[in-house]
Amino acid sequence: MVSAIQEQRDIILDTIKSITRGDWKVLVIDESSKKIIDNVVKEDDILNENIANIERIEEKRERNPDMDAIYILSPQLHIVDCLMADFERRRYRKTFLVWTALLDPQMRRRIDTSRQAKEQLAGFETLSIDYFPRESHLITFKDPWSFPILYHPACNNLVRDHMQILAQKxxxxxxxLGEYPKVRYYRPRNPTHEASVLCGHLARFVQEELDAYAQWNQNFPPPTSRPPGVLVITDRSMDLVAPVIHEFTYQAMAHDLLPIKExxxxxxxxxVNEGGADQQEKEMEIGEKDKIWVENRHRHMKDTIEKLMSDFQKFIDENPHFTNSEQDATSLNAIKDMLAGLPQFQELKEAYSxxxxxxxxxxxIFQHHKLPDIASVEQSLATGLDEDFRKPKNLADQIVRLLDxxxxxxxxRLRLIMLYIIFRDGIIMEDIQRLLAHASLPPQDAEVLTNLELLGAHTTKLLKDPKRTTQSLFPAKTAPTAQSEEYALSRFEPMLKLMLEDIAKGALDQTTFPYVKPPLDNSEELAAQSQASLRSAKPTWAKNRTSTVENRQRIIVFMAGGATYSESRACYEISQSRSRDVFLATSHMLTPAFYVRQVSDLSKDRRRxxxxxxxxxPKAPAHLFERNDPRPAPPPAGLGSARMGLSQSKLNPGVGFPKGGALPKSPGAPSPPGKSPSYNPSPYNPNPYATPQPVPPTAGLAALNMSSGGGRPITPNGTNGDGSGSKGKLEKKNKYAKDDGVEKKKRGFFGSKK
Incomplete structure (x- = not known):
């Protein structure tokens, strides 16, 4: 199966390689583009593509007029200011511009009309890489601010521009991914909340962006044997239960219960090395490189523990001379004791530890905080059925006992009350206050409950209000699927999984999930039902599983307002069971604690x-406008000097600072930007809005980029910088030109796509 991480990595490295063409160049990046690149590419891999040094455009750099530079930049106003300052100083010989996303027409016009830019510009290209692949089939924008922008009543004036940014991403x-998909969206039945039109508007924005890109790029989409993919735009209101309910698969449970740092x-x-002389506390990365994590993250916790034990027992059997044969690896504590005696396998020890x-x-935590009792009631509230798949009884009494x-x-306790209100489709305000009193929760927590109205829930009603008849989005499963008590606490399935199952069967309701451009016939459904591609001529018996996956229709889901780890797991499960690629994209990942906090923020003053x-x-740093930075000595001629620069850059990948300390500020230079406060999505930060401590300019960029998309969104009536009036859509790629003006053709971006 294809990996979004590998796809973005290949795009970045192929772009650099196509520009360097064996010649040594400097790579210039900014804070935002650095985060995108660092997420998928190792620095050494970049340096190996004839990059002599990597520099930050915001930081002090020496002039290097004897070397060409590749700029990979985010389309932000202050970054364009930095770029124009470089052009004015003639910091490099020739400049190849690569943007991570579409540049605003006004910014583009500013570059196009600059005499210095025209003299130095050797190439101009826009990559569509303004996103962060987190896993092979999970993509985020690292933008938790998207939630309040979309749902906070005081942010209505921000929604259109934000949707334009989301559509471009x-x-x-x-x-x-090389997909020109059919776009569908979630249209709620009988909605009462203002954001019910969110998915429809966003889907149309995406369709416009896709159509514009296809118009300006004749090689898009690339040739393929797959049917056209399907893109479904949905939002958090489709499933209000998934972010709150306790999930007992490894990844979701760990992010819910443990202080994982993001x-x-x-x-x-x-x-690590617990019990030994070299015992130490260590922050360990959890990600795609961790094979144990990747293999187990979607397993039920019971199965995860059994798998860890069986894998370790297998290791012991294969390496008997390193272990004590009298020890029995049948408990977590026994395995941890045995790990302490394996100094030869440090990496394995740390991973298993x-x-x-x-x-x-x-x-x-599961045992001490009575999660089995809570989960039993939660499952009945979420599914509307008890463990015997019958209508649950005495739920209110069970909930009150748990709250006490x-x-x-x-x-x-608060999560349990939220689920109860959603289950009841609203209760009278006096009952909400009684439940909060039983739970010993402050009265202001009632705002969290009533704020669910902004996401489409019915939270309160009057005593004499008639009972509403509500229809489930997807039919409830009435047959038992759980075979044991452990799995009985995991009966609930996210709406996203049920939606994906219907898409895979070609049975997704077109009333609730309409197309932006309705198909003229039912070929889409037939393609989904087909076991192989309708375009494929190869007989079914001649295909292995890999080729089957490659020829199946791909599904991309965008969840506005944040997605849960249970929904991510659902995508992988459908990918596996239906032998097709299913990608989940979202603004940010939600843990239950963070979701509850974001819902509570919907009633806060916008200024807070x-x-x-x-x-x-943000503004361009003042030092970029200074006139007296020293010119470095010219490097020795030949490849040796380039290799010397390469080795130095590996030792110190930062930029070259002027010797003799900082340079004096020029009188009229703008002041450098201050650090923006960091919105930390971790629920364990007591003050997530606090301003972080200042860090050195060369330190790692630890704080998340909270910008929703960098530059100003494209307005429908915008024009390109050349005055062509292309309505602000994605521009066609320029070809790179040699110094003598002869055009040098760049290999097609999707030429190697399959």
Whole structure:
């Protein structure tokens, strides 16, 4: 199966390779583009493509007029200011411009009309890579601000521009995957909330962006034997249960219960070499490189622990001379003791220690906080059926008993009340207050409950209101599927999974999930039902599983307002069961605690939200406008000098600072930008809106980029910088030109796509 991580990595490296063509060049990036690149590409892989040094455009750099530069930049106003300052200083010989997303026409016009830019510009290209692949089939925008922008009543004036940015990012994902999909969207039945039109508007924006890209890029979509993919635009209101309910698969459970730290990477602090002289606490990365994590993250916790034990027992059997044969690896503690005696396998020890500690800590919380009792009631509320698949009885009494239990934490009590209100389709306000009193929760938590109205829930009603008849989005399963008590606590399936199953069967309701451009016939459904591609001439018996996956229709789902780990798991499960690629894209990932906090923020004053667009705009640093930076000595001629620069850049990949300390500021230079406050999505940060401590300019970019998309969104009536009036859509790629003006053709971006 294809990997979104590998696709974006190939795009970046192929672009650099097609520009360097064996010649040494400098790579210039900015803070935002660095995060995109670092997410999928190692620095050494970039340097190996004839990149002599990697520099940050915002930082102090020496002039290097004897070397060409490749700029990979985000389309932000202050970054364009930095770029124009470089053109004015003639910092490099020739400049190849690569943008991570579409440049605003006004910014483009500013570059096109600059005499210095025309003299130095050797290439101009727009890549559609303004997104962050988190897993092979999970993509995020790292933008938790999207939730309040879309659902907070005071942010209505921001919604259109934000949707335009989202549409361009979603289009970028489709372009990177080589897909020109049919676009469908979620249209709620009998909606009462203002954001019910969100998916329809966003889907039309995406369709316009896709059509514009196809118009300006004749090689899109690339030739393929697959049927056209399908893109479904949905939002958080489709499933209000999934973000709140307790999930007992490894990844979702760990993110719910453990203090996992998320910055540019995902970390968990654990003790390695426990019990030994070299015992230490260490932050370990959890990601695609961790094979144990990738193999087990979607398993039920019970199965995860069994798999960890069986894998370790297999290792012991294969390496008997390293272990004590009298020890029995049948418990987590026994395995941890045996790991302490394996100094020869440090990496293996640390990996197993990490996941054994995480699994054990999850199970400790599971037992001590009575999660089995909570989950039993939650499953009845979420599915409308008890463990015997009958209508549940005495739920209110069970809930009150749990709310009175001191061993159950406040957050779990609030989540239980939220599920009960959703199950009942609203209750009278007096009952909400009674439930909060039983739970010993503050009265202001009632705002969290009533804010669910903004997502389409019915939370309150009057005593004499008639009972509403509600129809489930998908038919409830009435036959038992759980074979044991452990799985009985996991009966609930996210709406996203049920939707994907219907898409795979070609049976998704076109009333609730209409097309932006309705098909003229039912070929889409027939293609979905087909076991192989309708375009494929190869007989079915001649195909292996890999070729079958490659020829199946791809499904891309965008979940506006954030997605859960259970929904991510559902995509992988459908991918596996239906032998096709299913990608989930979203603004950000939700844990239950973070979701509850974001819902509570919907009633706060907008000024307290500290939205990125409400902050002072960043400015180009003052030092870029200084006139007296020294010119470096010319490098020795020949390849040897380039190799010397390469080795130095590996030792110090940062930029070259002027010697003798900082340069004085020029009188009229703009002031450098201040650090923006960081919105930390971790629920364990007591003050997520606090301003972070300043960091050195060369330090790692740990804070998430909260910008919704960098540059200003394209207005429908915008024009390109050349005055061609292309309505602000994606421009066609320029070809790179040699210094003598002879055009040098660049290999087609999707030429190698299959």
């Amino acid at each position: 979603i289009t970028g994902i489709c372009v990177s 910055t540019d990477k995902v970390y968990y602090k654990t003790v 990490l996941h054994l500690n995480m699994a054990q800590e999850c199970m400790n 239990d001191e061993s159950i934490g406040p957050s779990d 939200l500290d939205l990125p667009m409400d902050r002072p705009k």
